[in-house]
Structure formats: C-alpha cells, structure tokens
Amino acid sequence: MEDLLTLPFFTDAQRSFARELDVNARQHDWPDPDAGDDAQALLDALKALGKVGVLKHAASEPWSMRTNVLAREVLAYHAGIADLAWAMQALGAVPLLIAGDDEQKRILPDAIAGKLCLGFAITEPDAGSDLSKLNLRAERVGDDYILRGEKHLVSNVGVADYFVLFARTSDERRGVSAFLLDTTLPGLSFEQQRPISPHPLGRIVCDNVKLPASALIGNEGDGMGIALGTLGRMRTTVAAAANGFARRALDECLKHAKRRQMFGKTLAEMPIAQGILAEMRARLDASRLLTYRAAYEFDGGKQRIPLQAGVAKWQSTENAQWIIDKALQLAGGVGALHGSIFERLYREIRPLRIYEGASEVQQLVIASEMLKE
Numbered sequence: 482m483e484d485l486l487t488l489p490f491f492t493d494a495q496r497s498f499a500r501e502l503d504v505n506a507r508q509h510d511w512p513d514p515d516a517g518d519d520a521q522a523l524l525d526a527l528k529a530l531g532k533v534g535v536l537k538h539a540a541s542e543p544w545s546m547r548t549n550v551l552a553r554e555v556l557a558y559h560a561g562i563a564d565l566a567w568a569m570q571a572l573g574a575v576p577l578l579i580a581g582d583d584e585q586k587r588i589l590p591d592a593i594a595g596k597l598c599l600g601f602a603i604t605e606p607d608a609g610s611d612l613s614k615l616n617l618r619a620e621r622v623g624d625d626y627i628l629r630g631e632k633h634l635v636s637n638v639g640v641a642d643y644f645v646l647f648a649r650t651s652d653e654r655r656g657v658s659a660f661l662l663d664t665t666l667p668g669l670s671f672e673q674q675r676p677i678s679p680h681p682l683g684r685i686v687c688d689n690v691k692l693p694a695s696a697l698i699g700n701e702g703d704g705m706g707i708a709l710g711t712l713g714r715m716r717t718t719v720a721a722a723a724n725g726f727a728r729r730a731l732d733e734c735l736k737h738a739k740r741r742q743m744f745g746k747t748l749a750e751m752p753i754a755q756g757i758l759a760e761m762r763a764r765l766d767a768s769r770l771l772t773y774r775a776a777y778e779f780d781g782g783k784q785r786i787p788l789q790a791g792v793a794k795w796q797s798t799e800n801a802q803w804i805i806d807k808a809l810q811l812a813g814g815v816g817a818l819h820g821s822i823f824e825r826l827y828r829e830i831r832p833l834r835i836y837e838g839a840s841e842v843q844q845l846v847i848a849s850e851m852l853k854e
C-alpha cells in the first residue's frame with residue numbers, strides 16, 4: 482500500500498497507524514468463517530481488534546475518516562471477517578456518536594475493547610433501498626415503546642449484544658425513530674440467513690417487545706436523519722474495504738502470474754495477461770485515489786460528502802469486483818476451487834455492491850448532487 486500512502490492525503494501518524502496495523506493483521510491467525518462457526522469467528526475477530534486498539538477509531542469522536550479508511554483497507558486485505566467485525570462496531574456506534582445520550586454511550590468503551598458486539602438493523606423484507614417503506618412499528622405506551630414487526634438481512638444477528646434498530650413511530654414519511662435494542666429483551670427472536678460470504682446474518686422478529694423510553698436515540702422522528710448520517714459516514718469506508726479486497730487479489734494474481742509456466746514462458750510474460758494486469762492496477766489506483774479524496778474532504782471539515790462518497794463507493798466496489806474476477810480468471814481452475822484466495826475474495830466482494838446503497842442508488846445520489854450544483 483506504500484505507493485499511495487506517501488501522497489499528501491495522510492499525516493505521518495496516519496501512515497504509521499496503517500503500517501503497524503498491516504504488520505499486526507499479517508501476523509494474526511484470523512478465524513475462518515467458512516470452517517463452520519461463523520458466529521464464533523466474528524466474536525474472535527472482534528476480540529482481536531479490541532486488543533489491537535483499532536476499534537477506538539470506529540466508535541469515538543473525533544472520527545477520522547482517513548484513519549478509518551486505512552483501517553478497513555488493511556483489514557479487508559488480510560481477512561474479510563476482521564473487516565466485517567470493524568464495520569459492524571462502527572455501524573452500531575456511529576448513531577450513538579451522532580445522537581446518543583450519556584447513558585447510551587456507556588456501552589462504547591466495552592464495544593471499543595471488543596467485549597461487546599454491536600449491529601445496525603434497518604432493512605426489512607419490503608424496505609431495502611427505499612427506506613420510506615419501513616414498517617416495523619414502535620408504539621409509545623406509557624413509559625415504554627412496544628415493538629412489532631420484522632427486520633431481515635441484518636449482520637451480527639445471533640452475536641450482537643445491542644442493535645441500533647430503526648422503527649416507525651408515526652405514519653409520516655419520515656416518522657422513523659432510532660432505538661438502542663438490548664438483544665436479551667423478551668419477545669425478540671432471531672433466525673439465521675446465510676450470505677454468500679459466511680458471517681452471522683439474519684432476521685429479527687419483534688413480537689410485542691417492550692422497550693423503555695430511555696432506549697430512544699435522539700428524539701422521535703430523528704431516525705431517518707440518524708440512519709442517513711451513519712450510512713453517509715460509512716460509505717467511504719465500504720469503498721476502502723473493496724479496495725483492500727481488490728489489492729489482495731492483484732498481489733496474489735501477480736505472484737501467480739510470475740510463477741505459472743505456459744507455452745515456454747510465464748503467464749506474466751504473455752501480452753494479453755499484461756494488458757489485464759495493467760488494467761487491474763489502473764482501476765485499483767483510481768478507486769483508492771477516489772476513496773482517499775473523499776476521506777480527505779470529510780476530515781477537512783466538509784463532513785457531508787455525498788458526491789465524493791458516492792463516487793468512491795460505486796467505483797471502488799464495481800472495480801474491485803472486476804479486478805477479483807480477472808484475478809480468478811488468470812489463476813485458472815485452481816482459482817475456482819472452494820477455499821482458494823481468489824474464490825474467497827470473489828464471494829467477499831459481492832455484497833458490497835448492494836449494501837449501504839446499491840451501485841444504482843449511488844448513481845442517483847451523484848447525479849442529483851451534480852444537478853444541484
């Protein structure tokens with residue numbers, strides 16, 4: 482990662498942080514969620530991140546986008562499960578940083594230590610990209626809220642101690658509120674769903690769950706702002722994760738191409754393979770530069786960077802998918818075997834083009850920002 486790390490986007494402290502995390506992550510024996518117990522793998526990865534101290538950047542202010550972008554690029558390069566553990570702690574913590582009260586923020590030190598696991602629950606069967614369709618209800622009854630309804634496709638189901646959960650508190654379009662949900666409350670049940678790259682994911686069913694009013698984050702009706710503020714911050718880091726997966730694919734592909742003999746030469750000496758390798762590098766550099774630009778502008782005080790974050794997320798995730806596909810192609814049949822690094826990356830990258838705003842949603846955001854200018 483050195484080539485672009487030395488550019489003026491970063492401070493010396495950020496560069497040292499990335500280098501140290503890279504050494505730590507390279508040496509760590511990360512759990513394999515494909516081995517069968519994805520819940521345990523996630524918790525082990527979380528504990529390891531807590532020990533290294535990297536979660537404080539995800540779950541405390543000031544939130545340095547450049548530091549967090551470097552963290553995700555490095556973690557994704559070494560282990561998808563480590564990147565996921567980082568991302569879910571951030572997704573659970575950022576709503577509290579934006580609007581939580583002191584009592585709610587008391588869980589953050591344990592989250593930073595990796596002792597407590599967080600999650601973010603917004604998607605419902607009838608409300609994904611279109612969040613105006615959210616339908617899980619939170620009805621105020623005396624000092625409590627009663628939750629009824631269902632979430633699905635939620636990461637960390639079965640392992641999270643708390644979710645930030647978004648529920649409808651009025652019929653107005655933006656009548657959505659955010660709650661800190663203790664997952665031990667009666668009336669909650671969880672059902673696993675299995676994603677393409679294994680990690681704990683599933684449904685949350687709320688059957689008259691009684692939540693104290695103190696679980697409300699911010700005020701009633703603040704939920705959409707909190708959700709969009711959180712996703713807006715996370716989007717640039719999703720781009721960074723995609724770049725980490727893609728950079729790993731390119732490194733592994735170069736190693737393979739230099740070793741593999743065919744037609745009296747190495748694969749790396751074949752002109753068509755060289756053309757593909759060159760395009761992989763160009764796409765990766767472009768993605769990383771777009772991501773670093775978004776992070777630099779966020780940290781420079783802009784904070785709201787929908788265009789830069791949208792361009793970074795869209796291009797980085799799409800380019801990463803292309804780069805990983807080409808890497809697998811050049812690896813040949815062994816690349817397509819279950820358990821090869823190329824096959825693993827091929828599965829890891831796929832959901833990033835869908836979650837936290839699908840590529841098509843980013844295109845809409847970019848166009849609408851340009852048209853406003």
Ligand SMILES: Cc1cc2nc3c(=O)[nH]c(=O)nc-3n(C[C@H](O)[C@H](O)[C@H](O)COP(=O)(O)OP(=O)(O)OC[C@H]3O[C@@H](n4cnc5c(N)ncnc54)[C@H](O)[C@@H]3O)c2cc1C
Nearest residue numbers: 601602603604609610634635636676832835836837839841
């Ligand atoms: C591995 C994984 C982990 C996830 N983790 C979480 C989590 O922790 N918490 C959580 O709440 N959710 C999570 N999700 C859910 C994710 O956020 C949703 O899948 C995503 O928002 C898309 O919603 P949807 O699946 O309902 O697709 P839909 O909204 O039905 O969209 C389907 C497709 O339509 C296209 N599309 C969407 N909008 C437009 C448009 N305006 N114009 C043209 N085409 C469009 C896109 O190609 C999109 O992929 C996760 C999903 C996956 C796959």
